[in-house]
Amino acid sequence: MTDFNEYASALRARMDAALNQVIPDTPGSQLAEAMRYSLAGGGKRIRPLLLFASYRAMAGGADHPALDIAACAIESIHAYSLIHDDLPAMDDDDLRRGRPTCHLAFDEALAILAGDALQSLAFELLADAPALSDSSRVQLMRCLSRAAGMQGMVVGQAIDLAAVDTELDITRLEHMHRCKTGALIDASVAMGATIGEASPAQLNALARYSRSVGLAFQVHDDILDVTADTATLGKQQGADIARNKPTYVSLLGLKAAQARAEELHQEALAALDELDGDVEPLHLIAQYVIRRSH
Template sequence: MSSFRQYADGLRPRIEQALTKVIPTTANSQLGEAMGYALAGGGKRIRPLLVFASYEALKGHTESAALDSVACAIEAIHAYSLIHDDLPAMDDDDLRRGKPTCHIAYDEALAILAGDALQTLAFELLAHETSISAPVRISLIKSLSTAAGSQGMVLGQAIDLAAVANTLNLQQLEHMHRCKTGALVNASVTMGAQVAEADTQTLKALHTFSTAVGLAFQVQDDILDVTADTKTLGKTQGADAAKNKPTYVSLLGLDAARQHAHRLLDEALTAISPLPGNTAPLQSIAQYVVERER
């Protein structure tokens, strides 16, 4: 994982600075503060890193200013989803990234509004990014809105809530996670490639890569939910089991879940092997997703 850490450490200051810049100041309200608490509150930044790595795989560098806006837009959607996912009406969690969740740190109503504002901020950032052409901006907005909404992440969350205490087969579980986790991972890779104006064949290869990585991310999350402790995870250990939620571990068993994660990793790496650019950053992120311990 040293190659991932090196790549992430090189880009993380740029990502964190960009995120800090887009947090609004809101007069007579803690709204901006709550948005910043969720958006700039740490995290692995896998999705922004995928934006940069996808672009670099095609262009060989990350010098495009548009990448900052795309990375921030992706992370704003992710942060909003975590705020809402942690609410009492959803997963009812009080710990995220080792800190009190947004509705605990502030209150439930402000947390909901902060999530709403982060969602709209994402599309504002893309619409205002004038360093790229209008057709590219439209394609970015289309990709993110599809991934985040009723065909993607939100659908996955709805399926997840309905699945509590129910039995899902592997196909149903993977459909849920292709939506809930995979759609935004897929959008991160796709949008980086769209800024690079990738052709259809390249986008198809990257779609196969990101679909496998998105599923592998969730498989490893399910593994860590039963093998890591709360301090290491930064969120409540065993939360899925306590809520009787279907997971890859409950369905396949621990050893088979690990094997499945590595099969997905192999699928992801195979998909991008024909690409002519520098795919090492994408490879290192995929490997980290499966090998991480938190």
């Protein structure tokens, strides 16, 4: 395949165009503008990359018409979660991807509504996903809703907020992040594989891959929070320390956290050894997750 950065940049451009098309206009309101602002914030698009890469591992290079729609649904959920995470009642952040957070660029009420609208949009998109059976659409919606809700991302955020000024051991910290960050990464991989008609054995191997990649992503985020500057991160450096939130670095120390990220990377690669398809993009994404600078 081409260089990973070229591959990822091409897919990000494709996603930016697709995301711009799925937001209808909202005359008389800035709602659509706030939604587009949050979707088009220059994100890494890791979740769509994982969706396309897991599909490729199952079905080869041929595209499926549902991939772009499924990727837009995942990014809609991700953007909604970031809008709400940044609110004053949550993490109270001023910066997201180097720009003012949605509630500062617009206002708090509109930011809440934009998040709400993006969440519902995700499932509307999946309900109309092309070239899939009804049962496959339901399977995708079930996968994404579980990842986004009280068994995944939302409960992870609730645990995170409750953990401020408290002590968590490493087991509880990993559980929190497997929910808050890992669940949506798991869903991205599983949804791509589902569109690619993966077997139960293939889904199992990919689930072990995504579980390791999802946790590695968060471990590396915690490392960057103490090693990168605000301009590079695109959000406030040291924010977790300032809020007295438990992190992998605060619990393990920097060197041990870096070792844990590398251990998870190797676990992800070992899971891919069980697959016969084109897993090179999945390899490269796993490497990027623990080598990125922001």
